[in-house]
Amino acid sequence: MSEHPVRLGGVHHAAYRCKDAKETVEWYERVLGMEYVSAFSEDHVPSTGDYDPYMHIFLDAGNGNVLAFFELPTQKDMGRDENTPAWVQHLAFKVGSEDELLAAKTHIESLGIDVLGPTHHGIFKSIYFFDPNGHRVELAADIGTDDQYAELKRVAVPMLEEWSRTKKAPRHADWLHEIARQEHASKN
Template sequence: MKIDQMHHVAYRCKDAKETVEWYGKMLNMDFILAIAEDKVPSTHEPDPYMHIFLDAGQGNVLAFFELPTKPEMGRDPNTPEWCQHIAYKVKDRATLIAFKEHLEANGVEVLGVTDHSLFHSIYFFDPNGHRCELACPDPEEEAMLARMDAVKWQMLEEWSQTKRAPKHAAWMHEKELAKS
């Protein structure tokens, strides 16, 4: 038994139309489906909602719920903003830079490019306050992934025992840390 692929990932949004338009304009995602009901099918709870679906490429679907009868959206105050995010892969660094320029030209504040060794990323927020990441592979990604694969279980075990960052892969962020 094995999962075939992610069917969709769903988040809450403040405004369904604004969200569809923003993801279309900023990340070139197509609007592929809308479902609206007055009752939640799984729980039968009376609660009107708009459920929208966006094409995030290669069979990946990003979905949102607008819930007009619920209290205003918020964040988990115990989870840092940088932690919970949606990451999208782009082809290469040139595409990453083009997206960065496009987002900034449209008034979106962008953090990065951050060099994670395996990949390079930019970060920004959508109109709902969800943190997004665009990441492109490093040309040496395959070799670095093999290096990381060789130590993943040791790292997990050490973390499990100490709750301190194991140093097996400290090399990944040495360039970034040297900049600060």
């Protein structure tokens, strides 16, 4: 197989809409410790030339990852895709350990933010909450073993093929759910 002509070097940034750029910067700094690194503001969109004033802000999410937002004051109020459940579209950030995840939960709750979790996903645990723009945010701590990650990679293609045919959850990774069930049972 020849080398693919597109050679990605990672995610440059992921961009979402925000209601208020300043409020968003302050929230991500206070809640997640992100550093506000830069901004662009124009009256005309460079790619289209359309008149549409905007503020485009960039926050450091760690490891060279950047989260960006656009404030669009002349557009209709922000909404969300009402045909997609609120839990589907989200921003997920990695933390270094389960202890860090629990410490983050304590910190975020101390700011008066409702937090769901931790939720056990077999190979990682997560907490969930919403930013001031209504975007769901997830913090995740990997807890799986190398063998578990290798097994998930091994079954990835057959799972996708089965899903594509049946549109029902393939059972190739039931062991993940069993891990979570066993941990839940041992705590109760």
